[in-house]
């Protein structure tokens with residue numbers, strides 16, 4: 001399998017007054033193309049920081065972050081933004097949808113940013129909403145949708161420009177057990193059918209146990225890395 005993400009001695013430190021918080025300490029990690037990986041660990045262990053470093057939302061204090069063969073640590077903010085639009089999708093616990101836009105418009109947003117031709121946008125956004133089973137709700141705004149439906153819209157938004165990597169921060173955290181299971185099934189299907197590489201930060205052991213790989217963080221370090 002091809003390595004798609006490689007972290008080499010990645011550290012993230014935050015200065016807080018006179019003290020320093022070591023959010024990540026010399027993390028080495030290889031993620032292979034098509035893997036479905038759960039990132040688990042106690043609160044404050046560095047899970048979100050690691051996800052943000054991979055997604056280029058946080059530049060690490062030290063170390064290298066390769067996506068494909070590109071060291072994105074060297075990218076400017078603008079270059080990273082363009083790279084992210086093309087290669088990485090995000091799914092958040094709180095959905096992060098624009099409440100003033102319809103489901104279809106929310107899903108279209110990444111295509112506008114990526115300057116996809118206007119005549120292709122609507123078909124691509126409709127196809128993505130179709131894949132998540134929400135075609136009949138495309139003209140609804142987030143406030144008119146259930147939590148599970150809103151998360152489906154964010155899955156559609158994450159997949160619409162066909163990224164090879166999707167990073168999820170507690171994607172089932174705001175959902176009841178049944179709806180959370182449905183969202184996880186959708187993620188598993190996107191992983192299986194489209195070979196999208198997923199990294200899922202989760203506190204839910206049931207979610208973690210259904211992933212192919214479970215990486216446990218503690219005090220900013222990987223202390224366990226196992227495959228099911």
Ligand SMILES: Nc1ncnc2c1ncn2[C@@H]1O[C@H](COP(=O)(O)OP(=O)(O)OP(=O)(O)O)[C@@H](O)[C@H]1O
Nearest residue numbers: 014021022023041042043044045046047048049050
């Ligand atoms: N911007 C920041 N400034 C200062 N400290 C930070 C910042 N972001 C994170 N930290 C600290 O870094 C450590 C790791 O935080 P992180 O959010 O990555 O943990 P986490 O494992 O995702 O936690 P949780 O499960 O509670 O979301 C924590 O001690 C946190 O307080």
